[in-house]
Amino acid sequence: MSSIPFSAQLINLFAAAILLLGFAMLAQRRNLALVNLFAFQGLCLCLATLTTAISTGQTHLFYSAGLTLALKVVALPWILYRLVRQLNVGGEAEALINIPTTMLVGIVLVMIAFNVALPISELSQTITRGTLGIALAVVMLAFLMMITRQKAISQVVGFLSMENGLFLAATSATYGMPMVVELGIALDVLVGMIILGVFFFQIRDQFDSLDIRHMEKLKDN
Amino acid sequence: MDFFVLMLAIPLVSGALLTVVGERDWAPNINVLASLGTFLAAAGLTVEIVANGPRFAFGEQFFIDSLNVFFVTLTAFVGLTTSIFSGPYMRNERDHGRLSKPRLRLYKSMYQLFMFTMLAALTTNNLGILWVAMEAATLTTVLLVSLYRTPASLEAAWKYFILCGVGIAQALFGTVLLYFAAERVLGATGNALLWTHLVGVKAQLEPAIMALAFIFLLVGYGTKVGLAPLHNWLPDAHAEGPTPVSAVLSGLLLNVALYAILRCKVLADGALPEGYAGNLMIGFGLFTLLVAAFFLSRQKDVKRMFAYSSIEHMGLITFAFGMGGPIANFAGLLHMTMHSLTKSAIFFAVGHASQKTGTQLIENISGLIRINPLIGWGLMLGTLAILGMPPFGVFASEFMILTHAMRHYPWAIPILLLALGVAFASIFGKVQPMVFGQTTARRLPHAPAITPVFLHLGIVLMLGLWIPPYLTRWFHEAARMLG
Numbered sequence: 179m180s181s182i183p184f185s186a187q188l189i190n191l192f193a194a195a196i197l198l199l200g201f202a203m204l205a206q207r208r209n210l211a212l213v214n215l216f217a218f219q220g221l222c223l224c225l226a227t228l229t230t231a232i233s234t235g236q237t238h239l240f241y242s243a244g245l246t247l248a249l250k251v252v253a254l255p256w257i258l259y260r261l262v263r264q265l266n267v268g269g270e271a272e273a274l275i276n277i278p279t280t281m282l283v284g285i286v287l288v289m290i291a292f293n294v295a296l297p298i299s300e301l302s303q304t305i306t307r308g309t310l311g312i313a314l315a316v317v318m319l320a321f322l323m324m325i326t327r328q329k330a331i332s333q334v335v336g337f338l339s340m341e342n343g344l345f346l347a348a349t350s351a352t353y354g355m356p357m358v359v360e361l362g363i364a365l366d367v368l369v370g371m372i373i374l375g376v377f378f379f380q381i382r383d384q385f386d387s388l389d390i391r392h393m394e395k396l397k398d399n
Numbered sequence: 400m401d402f403f404v405l406m407l408a409i410p411l412v413s414g415a416l417l418t419v420v421g422e423r424d425w426a427p428n429i430n431v432l433a434s435l436g437t438f439l440a441a442a443g444l445t446v447e448i449v450a451n452g453p454r455f456a457f458g459e460q461f462f463i464d465s466l467n468v469f470f471v472t473l474t475a476f477v478g479l480t481t482s483i484f485s486g487p488y489m490r491n492e493r494d495h496g497r498l499s500k501p502r503l504r505l506y507k508s509m510y511q512l513f514m515f516t517m518l519a520a521l522t523t524n525n526l527g528i529l530w531v532a533m534e535a536a537t538l539t540t541v542l543l544v545s546l547y548r549t550p551a552s553l554e555a556a557w558k559y560f561i562l563c564g565v566g567i568a569q570a571l572f573g574t575v576l577l578y579f580a581a582e583r584v585l586g587a588t589g590n591a592l593l594w595t596h597l598v599g600v601k602a603q604l605e606p607a608i609m610a611l612a613f614i615f616l617l618v619g620y621g622t623k624v625g626l627a628p629l630h631n632w633l634p635d636a637h638a639e640g641p642t643p644v645s646a647v648l649s650g651l652l653l654n655v656a657l658y659a660i661l662r663c664k665v666l667a668d669g670a671l672p673e674g675y676a677g678n679l680m681i682g683f684g685l686f687t688l689l690v691a692a693f694f695l696s697r698q699k700d701v702k703r704m705f706a707y708s709s710i711e712h713m714g715l716i717t718f719a720f721g722m723g724g725p726i727a728n729f730a731g732l733l734h735m736t737m738h739s740l741t742k743s744a745i746f747f748a749v750g751h752a753s754q755k756t757g758t759q760l761i762e763n764i765s766g767l768i769r770i771n772p773l774i775g776w777g778l779m780l781g782t783l784a785i786l787g788m789p790p791f792g793v794f795a796s797e798f799m800i801l802t803h804a805m806r807h808y809p810w811a812i813p814i815l816l817l818a819l820g821v822a823f824a825s826i827f828g829k830v831q832p833m834v835f836g837q838t839t840a841r842r843l844p845h846a847p848a849i850t851p852v853f854l855h856l857g858i859v860l861m862l863g864l865w866i867p868p869y870l871t872r873w874f875h876e877a878a879r880m881l882g
Contacts (some may be wrong), residue, residue: 297607302579317572324565331563340568347572351579356589359527363571366534373538374560377545381557384550393554396635 185233186305192226192359193309196346197288200319203303204284204341205277209331210268213258216335217320220250223342227349232308234353242354246345254338257371258331261378267331267388280326284319302351309350315344330381330388341367402447403456403463406440406475407518409433411445414511421504427486430507434475434482437514440727441475444468449873453523455595462524462595466877467590470521470658473736476700478514478745480851484747485510485643487845491754492641494844502546506641513539513647517655527592529659530574533623536652544640555635562632566622570659573615577666580608601669613667613676617683618662623656625660625710626683626717627690634694637706638759642750645702649709650743654735655836657713657721661720661881668723668882684815687714692818696825700759701749705742708785711822712738715815719800720881722807728878730799733866737792737859738785744855745781748774751847752833755840761829766838775834777852782830784859786823 182190199219206212206357224246228383262268284373295311302310320340324333346357378388385392413433420426439637445468448454453464463471489506492498498506516539520532545556574592584600591597597604622629637645660680667676691711698704712734713795719731751774756764770777784791797819804811866874 194870257675294611298576298611301583301605301608314572315569321565324561330557337561337564337568340565342570345573348578351575352582355527355575355578356592358589359525359531359592362528362531363534366531366538367517369535370538370560373541374770376542377553377556377560377737380545380548381553384548384553388746390557393550393557396551396554396558396639 183233185229185304185309188229189226189233189306190308192196192222192229193312193346195222196226196316197312197343200316200339200343201281201284203335204280204319204323204326207330208269209262210259212332212335213255213262216258216338217251217255219339219342220246220255223346224251226306226309226346227354230353232348233305236353238357239349240356241357242349242360245360245364249368250338250342253368254371257375258335261375262331265378265382265388267329280322287322288315291318291356304350304353306350306353310347311335313343313347313350315384316340316346319343328389328391330378330390333390334371338367338371353381401456402440402443403461403522406437406444406471407515407522408746409436409440410511410515410518414508414515417504417508417511419785421507422500426504426507427482427489430510431479431482431486433511434479434514437518438475438479441471441518445472449869456522458526459524459590459593459595461522462593463522464880465873467521467658467660469732469873469877470654473654473739474514474517474521474651475496477647477739480854481643481646481650481743481747482510484646484750484848484851485641487727487848488642488754489748491843497547498641499671506543506546509539509543510643510647513543513561514793517651520655521658524593524595526574526594526597526662529662530571533570533620533656533659534567536655537567537623539637540640540644540648540652542679543644544636546641546644547639549639551691552639555632555639559636562629563623566619566629567612568619569615569622570619573612573617573619573663576608576612576615577663580604580612580670585690594666598667598669601666601790604666604670606671609670610675613663613671614679616663617679618675618871620659620663621658621683621717624653624660624717625687625713627687627710627714630687630690631708633710634703634706637709638703642702642746642753645706646743646746646750649706649746650739653709653713654739657716657720657735660717664720665880665882677721677723680717681808681811682721684716684718684721685715685811687711688718688818689714689814692821692825693858695822698825698829699761701761701764701833702746702755702759704826705745708741708822708826709738710730711818712742714818715797715800718804718811718815722803723882724807725800725875725878727803728881729874730796730803732874732877733862734793734796734800737796737862740855740859741781741784741791743780743784743794744852744859747848747852747855748777748781752840753776754847755843761833763839765836767834767840769838770840770842771847774847777849777856778830779834780856782851783851784856786826787819790860791856791862792859795863
């Protein structure tokens, strides 16, 4: 193991933290704590990108890390905090069915993700290539979270966590996408979040709750 | 002034302008004027491309060739007619108290921004920006789907946002993989996502990565096309949003998403063994066609039924492009045009019909022809056209797809015929009593805009009987580009 440079070990550490936080989100029942976990995941993503930037000297990765810090550690969690406060759903607990089962499904998904990513990461020459499997696993865990959750807020956190996984994938496979694309993606995510904020209030006014179980009326019959 | 810059600037500027003045009584005219300006600019651009061949804009960031200029014209045209239709339609909605003035402002402003994002998605050369524009198109329409703020429309918009969000996230992963494959050949420059650069080196792209990338791109953008099994958002969004939004979603957004898949397919075809990408598309296409056809018969809501019909046609078009080759591609492009024009015409007629009867439930709508013969005939002819009756253009393209399939994929013929037959029986059986019989409709203060309906149907009829030679040439060139 001594052949792996220190920076790569650091990146792997952060990536592992991102994955663990993905599992933590899957098990977390309270909205406010979920937002905290999301902010931590963003921070780990930012640190991983920063370490990659320092060890490879890719300047645009510094911008990318800054963007992650501004958007995913500060702006989005702040918007989410405000939403949770104003909608008064911070302590609301999600009636999750059987966390252990969800976790087991999550583990299976991680194994699938590693198997899918293995042949591709072997082709990559980046020092971060080992994390591609982790990135795909984070995407899949976020996907699982969106499927199993019934509160609008937790679905959105799942969606944003998926975005985190995709950013990690971009960094680990190719040292990040071209700057113009990353800026565009960031803009989309931010605008999407603002629209969702508006949307939450509309949903609450209409249903008196953010539980999407109320929203299963539209069916084919 | 450059036509291309005008075409992108007009919707963007007027979208911003309408956020300020959108509540005025003359704001709908601005909406129509802006759409007319966009259409004229697009037409100018088309003439330029047809005369001078492909061109770049803003460095190499935008690229217009015979393939996308064809979609650009179609998008701008349907955008124009839909804005004409939405004038009286939205006035009636306002008079009924279903929409307040601020929401009408939101509608007009978002409509223009939606046009902008679609035109940007069609003309961009950068596959990353294509993704950004597609996502932006979703964002602009989410608030339009929930415009009525009814529980059902909020549910539809939520489903639309989450499902398309998940789908588009898959497409982003596909784009990351594509960039990864490209970077190994082109180097880590900003050029590695430019389609024109990629297409030059497509044979050198690493097959293992491209195979995975194409699956993610197909599933991701396929969600927006409405390919089964990720089509669930589509009927809800179409049924619960205002009718002009249903018309542009069905007529335009689905096309733009399919266009994104086609661009990626060209790259995948170059890198992968022959038939890989095509077979995937054939599989998804046939499955979608079947699923949609069988859901059609169970629908009670008229807009929902025609939304399923859109899914069905998208499945057929995906199947056609999956077969590939000049003839099937030609048929696919022709069918996309026909479907856009016909389906938006149907939605215009359905919109007026449901306003006149105050319901979208099929069983409560009848005798349209008595109160307004033009709307009744518009709906009837539109339905016959979309079901593939000659002499309308849909017949021509469906016939081409079927004969091509018979020659190269004979096993698919029973599936195709079964799906088309089931679709015919369910739609025709439901539309016929809506048009004829005792009437349930009443007159409304604002006369409906009939012109767009018959303009679209007229073009579809003309293209069924006679395709002008320059149009054929143009289609052929676009079909050849797709390989």
